[in-house]
Every structure is written in C-alpha cells, then in structure tokens.
Amino acid sequence: MTVPQIAQPTSALERINVMQPWIGEEESRAISEVVASGWVAQGPKTAAFEQAFAARQGVAHAVATSSCTTALHLALIVAGVKAGDDVIVPSFSFIATANAPTYVGAHPVFADVEGATGNVTVQTLDRALTVATTAVIVVDQGGVPVDLAPIRLWCDNHGLKLIEDAACAAGSTYNGEPVGRGADVSTWSFHPRKLLTTGEGGMLTTNNETWAKRARTLREHAMGVSAAERHSALVAPAECYAEVGYNFRMTDLQAAMGLVQLGKLDQMVARRRRLTGTYRAALAEVEGLRLVADPVHGTSNFQSCWLELLPEYPLDREQLLAHLGALGISARRGIMAAHLQPAYAHANSGELSVTERLTLNTLILPLYHQLTEEDQQRVIDALVNPGS
Ligand SMILES: *Cc1c(COP(=O)(O)O)cnc(C)c1O
Numbered sequence: 001m002t003v004p005q006i007a008q009p010t011s012a013l014e015r016i017n018v019m020q021p022w023i024g025e026e027e028s029r030a031i032s033e034v035v036a037s038g039w040v041a042q043g044p045k046t047a048a049f050e051q052a053f054a055a056r057q058g059v060a061h062a063v064a065t066s067s068c069t070t071a072l073h074l075a076l077i078v079a080g081v082k083a084g085d086d087v088i089v090p091s092f093s094f095i096a097t098a099n100a101p102t103y104v105g106a107h108p109v110f111a112d113v114e115g116a117t118g119n120v121t122v123q124t125l126d127r128a129l130t131v132a133t134t135a136v137i138v139v140d141q142g143g144v145p146v147d148l149a150p151i152r153l154w155c156d157n158h159g160l161k162l163i164e165d166a167a168c169a170a171g172s173t174y175n176g177e178p179v180g181r182g183a184d185v186s187t188w189s190f191h192p193r194k195l196l197t198t199g200e201g202g203m204l205t206t207n208n209e210t211w212a213k214r215a216r217t218l219r220e221h222a223m224g225v226s227a228a229e230r231h232s233a234l235v236a237p238a239e240c241y242a243e244v245g246y247n248f249r250m251t252d253l254q255a256a257m258g259l260v261q262l263g264k265l266d267q268m269v270a271r272r273r274r275l276t277g278t279y280r281a282a283l284a285e286v287e288g289l290r291l292v293a294d295p296v297h298g299t300s301n302f303q304s305c306w307l308e309l310l311p312e313y314p315l316d317r318e319q320l321l322a323h324l325g326a327l328g329i330s331a332r333r334g335i336m337a338a339h340l341q342p343a344y345a346h347a348n349s350g351e352l353s354v355t356e357r358l359t360l361n362t363l364i365l366p367l368y369h370q371l372t373e374e375d376q377q378r379v380i381d382a383l384v385n386p387g388s
Contacts, residue, residue, distance in 0.1 A: 013328040016379065021192040022268060022369035023261070030256040037252075042220070043228045045252035049259050050203070056262060057170075057178045059186075059205040061212030064255060065219055068167040068189030068202040070248035072100035072137070074218055075185045075204055078211040079135055079161040081106050086132040086348070090120050091339040092355040093139045097165050098338040098347070100137065109133065110339045110349035117295050118306075118335060118358060119146040122154045127350045135161040140169035140179050141335060142304030142364075143195075147297050148174055148182040163187070170196050171269035171301035179298070180205055190254070195268045195301055196261040198254035219248040269301045271369050275376060276302045279365060282380040288313025289383065305367040306334050307383075308358065315386045317361055327382050334362025 034045055046064050054062035065071040081087060083105025089097050091110035098108040111120050111128040118141040125136060136155055138146045148164070155162040164183035166172075172179045180186035185208070190201035204215050220226055222245025230236040250258075276291075283289050290308040294300055309317050317333070324331045337359040338344050339352060366379055 016329045016366050016371075016375050017368070018330050018332045018364060018366050019193055020368040020370060021197045022264065023197065023257075026260045027257045030260045031253050034252045034256045040253055041227065041251055042249040042255075043252045045255040045259070046250050047228075049250075049255035049262070052259060052262055053188075053203055054205060056265070057186075057205055058181055060207045061205065061209065063204040063212055063215045063219065064250040064258075065202040065204060065248045066250060067191070067200050067248075068165070068187050069096040069099065070219070070246070071187035071202040071204040072096060072163070072165060073103045073246075074215045074248065075163050075187055076100055076104045076106070076135065077218060078206075078208075078214050079163060079185060081135050081161070084132065085134040086130045087135045087137060088120075088125055088128045088133055089137045089338075090124075090139055090141070090355070091337045091344075091349060091352050092118055092335055092358060093141060093165070093338065094167070094336065095338055095341065095343070096167075097137055097139055098344055101135075106134075107132075108338070108344070108347055110344075110347060110352060110355075112350070112352045112354050113141070113358070115308075115354050115358065116293075117144045117146070118142060118292070119144060120151070121147065122150045125151065125154065129158065130348075133158070133160060135163060137163045137165050138183070139165040139167070140172055142292065142306060143168045143172045143301040144292060144295060145169065145172050145174040145179045145298035145300065147295065148179075149297075152182055161185075167191075167202075168194055168303040169301060170194070171265050172299060172303075174298040176298075181207075184208065185211060190258060190261075195272070195303055196258065196265060198250070198258040198261065201250050201254045201258060218243075218245045221245040221247060268369055272302045272305075272367060273299075275367055275371055276305050278373075278376060279305060279367075279380065283307075283383060286313075286384055302367060304335070305365045306362045307365055308334075308362050310361075313386070317363055320363060320383075320386065323386055324379070324382055327378065329366060329379055329382055331366065331379075332364040334359055334364060 087101035167189035224240035
C-alpha cells in the first residue's frame with residue numbers, strides 16, 4: 001500500500017498535527033459528480049451510503065443524519081426516553097453524550113469508567129442506577145470497544161434500553177465483529193476528528209425496523225412522504241406530518257464523500273493500528289507512561305491514541321504538552337469529563353474518581369493516516385527525552 005505523503009518537514013520544528021483527515025482526489029470527484037447531477041440534498045447517494053454502511057456494520061438499518069449528536073437525539077426519541085427520565089452516561093466522553101438526554105428533557109446521570117479502557121462497566125453503571133433510569137448510553141471511547149455483553153444482560157434485567165455512542169468506533173471490533181451490533185440502537189460520527197469523514201455527518205443504526213422507520217421520518221420534519229419521493233413524482237402526493245420532527249438530514253454531497261471514505265476504512269484502521277504499535281514498542285521501556293491498548297474482548301481503531309502519565313514520569317500532563325508544543329508537536333489533553341463542565345455542574349453523579357484521574361492525566365498523541373515515520377520518531381524522541 002502506498003501512503004500519500006504530506007509535505008516533508010523543511011525544518012526540525014515543522015508542525016505535527018494531532019489529527020488530519022485522509023481525503024483527496026477521489027472524494028473531490030465523487031462530490032463533483034453529485035453537483036453535476038443537480039441533486040445535492042438528501043437523495044440517492046444518501047440511500048446508497050446508508051446501505052453500504054449497514055452492510056459494513058452488519059446491521060439491518062442505517063439512517064444518515066447531520067451529525068452523531070442529532071443521531072443520538074433521534075436514538076433517545078425512538079428508544080422512548082421521555083422528559084423526567086434518568087439516562088446513565090459516562091462523564092468521560094465528548095459533551096454530546098450528556099447533551100442528548102438533555103434534549104429530550106431527561107437527566108444524564110454520570111457513571112464512572114474503568115481505567116484500562118476508559119469505558120463504563122456493569123459495576124460503574126450499577127452505582128448510577130436510580131428508580132427513574134430508563135436507558136443507558138455506553139461509549140466506545142476513543143475507538144476502544146466497550147464490553148457490551150454483560151452490560152446488555154444487566155440492561156435486560158433492569159428493563160433499560162441500551163444505546164451505543166459509537167461516534168469514534170467505525171472499524172473497531174467486539175468479539176470479532178463490528179462494534180455497535182449488540183445495542184438497541186447505535187450512533188456514529190463523520191466529523192473530521194473521527195476516522196471516516198463527510199465534513200459533518202452521522203448515522204443511526206439499529207435492527208429494529210419500527211425504530212429505523214421512525215428515525216427516518218423524524219430526521220425529515222416527520223414528513224409522511226420523503227422529499228426524494230415527492231420530487232421524483234410528477235404530481236406530488238399530499239404531505240402529512242403526524243408528529244413534530246426535525247431537519248437532521250445529510251446531503252448527497254456528504255454521502256458521496258462518505259461512500260468513498262467507507263471504502264478506505266480498512267486501510268485507515270490498519271495504518272492506525274500499525275502506527276500505534278510503533279508508539280507502543282518505542283514507549284514500552286519508558287517509566288511512567290501507559291499507552292491505551294486493545295481490551296481482551298476486541299480491537300480498537302485507535303481513533304484516539306491516548307497516553308496516561310503516571311507519577312514516575314518526570315513531567316505532568318501540562319508540562320508535557322508544553323514540552324511537545326515547544327518542539328512543534330501538537331498533542332491534546334485527554335478525553336473531557338462532562339461533570340466538570342459548568343453546563344453539568346448540578347447533574348447527578350456518584351463518585352467519578354477514575355474519570356477524574358484519566359481526564360487530568362491523559363494526553364492524545366498525534367496519529368493520522370499520513371503520519372510519516374520521521375514525524376512519528378520526532379514525537380517518540382520528545383516523549384523518551386522529556387528533559388530535552
Ligand atoms: C465526536 C463525538 C460525538 C459528536 O459527534 P458529532 O458528529 O460531531 O455530532 C458524540 N459522541 C462521542 C463519543 C464523540 O466522540
């Protein structure tokens with residue numbers, strides 16, 4: 001496989017980004033074809049992208065949306081979550097995971113995560129259970145698959161709906177299969193910070209035909225007849241709006257790009273796993289650094305290649321970020337914790353000690369498809385020699 005190279009560094013301090021999408025000519029051509037076709041809004045390309053995505057993930061239905069956030073919003077509605085309900089979510093996640101229950105008038109209740117994976121477990125969920133809990137949102141954080149089977153069992157025992165926020169996890173596997181298949185409904189992101197990108201965009205997947213149908217209608221103003229159907233008919237059928245819907249549609253411009261990107265997913269995952277392996281080998285002997293790893297139950301796409309700094313490392317997280325920055329390397333603070341944000345200062349949560357340890361002591365390393373060996377070596381040298 002040939003890897004398209006970005007411009008070679010002209011000086012030792014040329015900037016290394018934390019992330020770059022892998023997009024090029026093929027995506028441009030696909031978008032141009034849609035422009036030339038004259039149909040740019042949600043239409044045949046979106047339908048084709050949905051079909052291809054469902055096939056890739058091994059699920060019956062895929063519904064394209066404007067983002068993972070809007071897909072999560074729809075997931076909660078179709079799962080029947082109502083105002084006043086409690087929904088257990090990890091605090092250790094991008095803010096959208098906590099915002100989604102809030103959109104339907106429900107309350108996010110924060111569960112802690114386990115240190116090894118950054119994901120919730122039955123034990124951490126159980127501590128957050130209340131009499132008002134109706135659903136759980138689990139996250140495959142940074143691409144690391146959540147251990148879903150025991151959580152599925154626990155949700156079934158308590159009569160809870162199980163939603164999987166797989167925003168980061170296209171290409172990750174659980175027990176040898178694509179993630180996202182074991183939940184009642186799963187959601188995906190195509191923001192450029194993830195592996196697959198359509199600029200902005202998302203997807204909802206489910207094996208529940210009724211839910212898929214309702215999500216498909218709700219994302220399009222809850223129109224009884226889709227815009228694509230109306231416009232392809234010479235005499236358009238009358239519209240009917242049975243409930244209040246939303247405009248959460250993806251465009252065919254985005255879907256055309258998504259189809260090309262989906263075709264590259266296996267290459268992207270393979271490359272990221274190889275690069276993560278290089279980091280792992282190089283950092284194995286460095287005291288005080290712990291790199292995220294595959295759990296026993298699956299494989300990560302390493303959407304976020306994070307590193308935990310332990311007390312033995314000579315620098316703390318902020319010092320290491322500054323050290324890397326001085327060398328032209330743009331790393332990032334680790335995954336955020338929603339309960340520490342003003343927006344959720346008054347939310348319900350139990351003890352979140354692991355979440356707080358991880359969010360304060362982790363850092364995300366540069367990792368992207370086009371990252372060259374030379375640039376990766378610069379990052380490794382900076383981590384191995386924190387005093388230089
Ligand atoms: C990125 C992300 C989202 C939001 O995705 P958008 O497509 O930007 O709305 C939601 N949840 C998690 C876990 C994410 O990482």
